[in-house]
Amino acid sequence: MPDRQLPRLRLRDLSHSFGAVRALDGLSFDIAPGEYVTLLGPSGSGKSTTLALIAGFLQQDAGSIEFDARPLHRTPAHRRGIGLVFQAAQLLPHLSVADNIALPLKLRRVGRAERDAAVTRMLDLVALRGFAERASASLSGGQAQRVALARALVFEPRLVLLDEPLGALDRQLRETMQQELRAVQRRLGVSMLHVTHDQAEAMAVSDRMAVIEAGRLRQIGTPREVYENPADGFVASFLGEDNRLPGRVEAIEDDVAFVRLAGGALVEARDAGVLAGGACMVAIRPERLAVMAGAMAADMGDDAVAAVLRESSFRGDHLRLVLDVAGITVVVKRPTVVPLAGLVPGATLALAWQAQHARAVPLAL
Ligand code: ADP
Ligand code: MG
Numbered sequence: 001m002p003d004r005q006l007p008r009l010r011l012r013d014l015s016h017s018f019g020a021v022r023a024l025d026g027l028s029f030d031i032a033p034g035e036y037v038t039l040l041g042p043s044g045s046g047k048s049t050t051l052a053l054i055a056g057f058l059q060q061d062a063g064s065i066e067f068d069a070r071p072l073h074r075t076p077a078h079r080r081g082i083g084l085v086f087q088a089a090q091l092l093p094h095l096s097v098a099d100n101i102a103l104p105l106k107l108r109r110v111g112r113a114e115r116d117a118a119v120t121r122m123l124d125l126v127a128l129r130g131f132a133e134r135a136s137a138s139l140s141g142g143q144a145q146r147v148a149l150a151r152a153l154v155f156e157p158r159l160v161l162l163d164e165p166l167g168a169l170d171r172q173l174r175e176t177m178q179q180e181l182r183a184v185q186r187r188l189g190v191s192m193l194h195v196t197h198d199q200a201e202a203m204a205v206s207d208r209m210a211v212i213e214a215g216r217l218r219q220i221g222t223p224r225e226v227y228e229n230p231a232d233g234f235v236a237s238f239l240g241e242d243n244r245l246p247g248r249v250e251a252i253e254d255d256v257a258f259v260r261l262a263g264g265a266l267v268e269a270r271d272a273g274v275l276a277g278g279a280c281m282v283a284i285r286p287e288r289l290a291v292m293a294g295a296m297a298a299d300m301g302d303d304a305v306a307a308v309l310r311e312s313s314f315r316g317d318h319l320r321l322v323l324d325v326a327g328i329t330v331v332v333k334r335p336t337v338v339p340l341a342g343l344v345p346g347a348t349l350a351l352a353w354q355a356q357h358a359r360a361v362p363l364a365l
Pocket of ligand 1: 018021022023041042043044045046047048049050
């Protein structure tokens, strides 16, 4: 299978400006056949602009887009053969569900019998069997979005672009729809590029996520890679809370940095690009921190990271602790199944972690 290595979509050095606003600034990444990639970034980072260039609604100022190794530059939008789903389902309200789904086939002059068969397949795929004759205007938000997905898939595109497709739905429905999107994508083996500003959504659906900010790619990788090994401080904090303790690197052995924290404790962290003798931050996610109270904390000795509990709040699936470590605020998330006595505000606790779960990063990051 010589084609296996060929990307389905290849973006190279894409730039686009709206007047003086540089929306995209040299964006490059690939999507493999059958891959689900999310484009994750804050509002205004250039996500929709990227999709508009791929779909052909805008022309890039510089850079190239290749679809199955063919440059897309001269192909008009309606010939690109790419499925599209937007935040608003944009169904034609006077048409039935079946007629909305059949629309792309009608535009391609597919015959009636073939159209009907394809619509039936799509209704099954998005769990709307029995809805064919329903008026589109009578659908709930989630149903309308499933119809929009069916319409985007009915002509068997090799690539589907989704721009905040679940943004208008409430949280529970959004989580259900995330699973459905992923299941449909796996079943069809279609490539998807899904735009979202919601990191939890990106992690839930992606094979890989591309994190962008100000029109530039910050990092691309699997959810685990990006979460555990963020390329920089922007990526680290965009993906979730990340504690940072200032210190100085005393030594580096293999890939472990020994860091003297401002409070005096000597701690270990994975070396993420620091220099011996240099100032650094020890970065660590809240769920990777262990807290000890009472005698256990006292037993830790001089190298304990002492912390004072400021507040603790019950969050259902976890307990959230806010601590003060030598003047720095640190957040800890503890599973509620492990009760711990002594979690009262003002209590002195000790923090611990496994070296591989903390990152020693240079100050500038
Ligand atoms: P996102 O989808 O990530 O929120 P966009 O791609 O929509 O971001 O926008 C990127 C930047 O380009 C923003 O600064 C936005 O204000 C600007 N922009 C987008 N569309 C237009 C437009 N039609 N005219 C002028 N500026 C625009
Ligand atoms: Mg947008």
